[in-house]
Amino acid sequence: MTDMPKPTAEDIAASNEFGRRLQEAMAALSEKSRLVLLLTSMDGHSLEEVAELLQLPVGTVKSRLHSARKQLAEKLR
Amino acid sequence: MTCDKYENALLLAAASNGELDAKLAQNLERCSTCRMTLRSERELFSRIDSALRAQVNGDPRPGFLAQLRLQLSKKLTARPGSDRVWHVAGAALALVLIAMFYPLVNARQSSVQGNLQTPTIKAPQSGSVTQSPRASEDLGVRSRHHSKRPAGAVPQKPEVLVPPDEQKAFAQFVACVARRDAIAQAVVMPATNKTVNRNTELPQVSSVDIADLQLVRARQEERIDQTGRSE
Numbered sequence: 180m181t182d183m184p185k186p187t188a189e190d191i192a193a194s195n196e197f198g199r200r201l202q203e204a205m206a207a208l209s210e211k212s213r214l215v216l217l218l219t220s221m222d223g224h225s226l227e228e229v230a231e232l233l234q235l236p237v238g239t240v241k242s243r244l245h246s247a248r249k250q251l252a253e254k255l256r
Numbered sequence: 257m258t259c260d261k262y263e264n265a266l267l268l269a270a271a272s273n274g275e276l277d278a279k280l281a282q283n284l285e286r287c288s289t290c291r292m293t294l295r296s297e298r299e300l301f302s303r304i305d306s307a308l309r310a311q312v313n314g315d316p317r318p319g320f321l322a323q324l325r326l327q328l329s330k331k332l333t334a335r336p337g338s339d340r341v342w343h344v345a346g347a348a349l350a351l352v353l354i355a356m357f358y359p360l361v362n363a364r365q366s367s368v369q370g371n372l373q374t375p376t377i378k379a380p381q382s383g384s385v386t387q388s389p390r391a392s393e394d395l396g397v398r399s400r401h402h403s404k405r406p407a408g409a410v411p412q413k414p415e416v417l418v419p420p421d422e423q424k425a426f427a428q429f430v431a432c433v434a435r436r437d438a439i440a441q442a443v444v445m446p447a448t449n450k451t452v453n454r455n456t457e458l459p460q461v462s463s464v465d466i467a468d469l470q471l472v473r474a475r476q477e478e479r480i481d482q483t484g485r486s487e
Contacts, residue, residue, distance in 0.1 A: 201311075217308070220313075
């Protein structure tokens with residue numbers, strides 16, 4: 180097992196399982212983190228606009244976005 | 257310093273995709289494993305972001321709208337059931353309130369109707385004015401303060417509510433009226449029963465003298481002329 184190379188991000192993205200794993204990782208997020216992640220992923224939405232939409236400080240949005248991406252990376256790594 | 261010490265810093269740098277710290281940059285120049293880790297982490301985050309953008313901004317999958325309509329229809333059909341429960345609960349509450357307050361309202365209406373009836377005034381047994389409290393008791397005259405009747409009970413006799421300071425005068429009045437039955441009858445008797453003697457017959461005239469108005473004037477002028485000549 181130790182001889183097998185660790186799958187890289189490219190290998191994971193290339194696999195068909197990546198989308199399903201991403202969905203599972205998204206479902207494991209809290210609703211607040213998931214909402215920030217989805218809103219910031221939409222085209223044409225800046226962090227300031229998302230903060231105004233959710234009536235939150237921009238720093239809070241940044242913090243939630245960073246935490247959500249980190250959790251996703253931990254599950255998809 | 258070992259590479260394990262920079263592991264978290266590498267992950268943070270990959271996630272933030274910003275400028276690297278100076279010490280981390282020096283470590284990356286020396287350690288190829290750390291460079292590979294940073295590169296793979298950045299690629300992972302970039303894949304995540306691209307996949308999220310594709311999912312969020314892309315067209316909905318086939319059947320998504322149909323599934324959404326199905327869920328909406330389920331929720332809309334489930335809502336009237338919950339409303340029905342509230343309607344039943346409201347109706348039950350209304351019935352309980354009616355059952356609680358109907359006897360009180362009914363008793364109050366009966367009491368008011370009893371007070372609105374024409375009071376029957378009895379003559380006191382031993383009619384002396386000094387026994388006016390006794391007479392008032394016989395006549396069913398009670399004051400509000402002395403009434404021990406529980407709320408909601410229908411009075412057997414029509415009662416007259418008299419303030420305490422006017423009870424004595426009222427009892428004297430009742431005793432006085434009771435001695436004069438004719439006056440009492442006249443006072444108590446409704447106006448419709450009173451008979452008024454009216455002469456509805458037409459006046460009869462035996463004979464009527466009908467004279468011409470011009471003839472009367474001519475006679476008056478002749479009388480005036482005769483009196484003028486005689487003078």
